[in-house]
Amino acid sequence: MKKILLVVLALILIVAGYILYNTFTFPSKQITVEPAPERVIPPTAKEHLAKALSIRTISHENPEDFDSAAFYQFREFVKNTYPLADSLLEVTYINKFSMIYQWQGSDPSLKPVILMGHLDVVPVAAENLKKWNVDPFAGTIKDGIIWGRGAIDDKISVIGNLEAVELLLQEGYKPERTIYLCYGHDEELGGLNGAVAIVKHLKDKGIEAEFVLDEGFAITQGLIPGTDKDVALIGTAEKGFVTLNLSVAIEGGHSSMPKEETAIDVLSKAVARLKDNPFPAEITQPVQDFMTHIGPEMPFMQKMAFANPSIFKPMIISSLEKKASGNALVRTTTAPTIIQGGIKENVIPYEAHASVNFRILPGTSIADVRDYVINTIADDRIEVKEGTFNSEAPESSSVDSFGYHTIHTTIKQLFPQAVVTPNLVIGATDSRYYYPLSSNVYRFTPFYLNNENITTFHGINERIPVEDFENAIRFYVQLIRNTSDVSN
Numbered sequence: 001m002k003k004i005l006l007v008v009l010a011l012i013l014i015v016a017g018y019i020l021y022n023t024f025t026f027p028s029k030q031i032t033v034e035p036a037p038e039r040v041i042p043p044t045a046k047e048h049l050a051k052a053l054s055i056r057t058i059s060h061e062n063p064e065d066f067d068s069a070a071f072y073q074f075r076e077f078v079k080n081t082y083p084l085a086d087s088l089l090e091v092t093y094i095n096k097f098s099m100i101y102q103w104q105g106s107d108p109s110l111k112p113v114i115l116m117g118h119l120d121v122v123p124v125a126a127e128n129l130k131k132w133n134v135d136p137f138a139g140t141i142k143d144g145i146i147w148g149r150g151a152i153d154d155k156i157s158v159i160g161n162l163e164a165v166e167l168l169l170q171e172g173y174k175p176e177r178t179i180y181l182c183y184g185h186d187e188e189l190g191g192l193n194g195a196v197a198i199v200k201h202l203k204d205k206g207i208e209a210e211f212v213l214d215e216g217f218a219i220t221q222g223l224i225p226g227t228d229k230d231v232a233l234i235g236t237a238e239k240g241f242v243t244l245n246l247s248v249a250i251e252g253g254h255s256s257m258p259k260e261e262t263a264i265d266v267l268s269k270a271v272a273r274l275k276d277n278p279f280p281a282e283i284t285q286p287v288q289d290f291m292t293h294i295g296p297e298m299p300f301m302q303k304m305a306f307a308n309p310s311i312f313k314p315m316i317i318s319s320l321e322k323k324a325s326g327n328a329l330v331r332t333t334t335a336p337t338i339i340q341g342g343i344k345e346n347v348i349p350y351e352a353h354a355s356v357n358f359r360i361l362p363g364t365s366i367a368d369v370r371d372y373v374i375n376t377i378a379d380d381r382i383e384v385k386e387g388t389f390n391s392e393a394p395e396s397s398s399v400d401s402f403g404y405h406t407i408h409t410t411i412k413q414l415f416p417q418a419v420v421t422p423n424l425v426i427g428a429t430d431s432r433y434y435y436p437l438s439s440n441v442y443r444f445t446p447f448y449l450n451n452e453n454i455t456t457f458h459g460i461n462e463r464i465p466v467e468d469f470e471n472a473i474r475f476y477v478q479l480i481r482n483t484s485d486v487s488n
Helices: 002-024 044-054 068-081 083-088 126-131 155-170 195-204 263-276 285-297 300-307 309-321 324-330 366-377 402-414 430-434 466-483
Strands: 090-094 098-103 113-118 145-147 179-184 211-220 231-238 240-249 333-340 351-360 383-386 419-425 441-449 463-465
Touching: 002 300, 044 068, 044 145, 044 155, 044 466, 068 083, 083 155, 090 195, 098 195, 113 155, 113 195, 113 430, 113 466, 145 466, 155 179, 155 441, 155 466, 179 195, 195 430, 211 402, 211 419, 211 430, 231 285, 231 402, 240 263, 240 366, 263 333, 263 351, 263 366, 285 300, 285 309, 285 419, 300 309, 309 324, 351 366, 366 383, 402 419, 402 441, 402 466, 430 441, 441 466, 463 466
Parallel strands: 113 179, 113 211, 211 441, 231 419
Antiparallel strands: 090 098, 098 179, 145 463, 211 231, 231 441, 240 351, 240 383, 333 351
């Protein structure tokens, strides 16, 4: 018995030593760089963003509500507000309203860089107008805040890019690497007439980009459990999505004589099975990269877990699963969004329908989701069809590329206090269409995201502090300059 205890003790000591060694040798991925030169942003910049927010470039679900005049107005606004960009860069309009600005670099041997954004915004529901502190389309600047629909999503990127380019052109700067500014006009509807057409145009021209930067994550404050540090999240991947429509038809009739099972019964049980049997949790590459980069900057216990993911994987997943945002990082999520059945209170319907939306982890396909749903429901009476607007999850982009390093460097030059780390974007962006142009596609917007403003985009009182917007311009100026430093 003593020998067995000694062996067990020895094994415990070996494992403990292994864990502690990995923890104390867990290398930091943060870099130290010289800060960017101080730059004064002209006071007109905030006025330009405010004006952009006042133009109602709204993407409505009903195509008949599309206001082409607003998009033409935005086009003219950009042309008149940024005269150097309009005259010195090659401008191409795609499907009338999407824009490509090509700033030709001096070294054609270098692959170009694509900076993205989108011009359209989501509507503001009439019943929510009274909940706003200001008119969402008035272009109001108040108490150091720029208010309006699109302030965060995503006119900060578009106007931030253009302000940066105009400033650099005023200084006579010429990049070594060609810069493309690409702005779709229908991202909120899926990007089929904007981003998809832009990519086709560039692909037909034979463009291969060094990297692509789109909207996505930001510099989070107080949103990462276990640390009070600012954390700049660079999205190296995003989830895919599919909506599966479930239908069942069973003879109905008068509610006074219900059969053992009705269409609503069968459908309800199917939806309940899907919710009771979620997809298995897993650590995908972008989340593994997140742990590798943020782990060394965390308190000891979290650092130990992230330094030894193979040992502490169950604990890590259990911790993430406790919040909806964390659960979405480790699981293909299941969300019933529409249930339909019945037209009168005393009539049992013949048919019932449900739509279930799935946000898909990288490495899982739409076909995998469909198979999982059919096997989980296990009821041949239910027909399963895919919705019309679906997207496969793209692969994770490298954290060892020129593009990631350039974005990391630029963040540190402007926001030296921030911990920089890759992560998985759980929403969808137009960047998913750009992989034919580059395998290095990243998602980051340079502003502070915290508990005060995280619910405002697509929500009430969307806004951006003037200081955040000015820092975004500084970020894009420095990023463009850094893309020409091929040694960084």
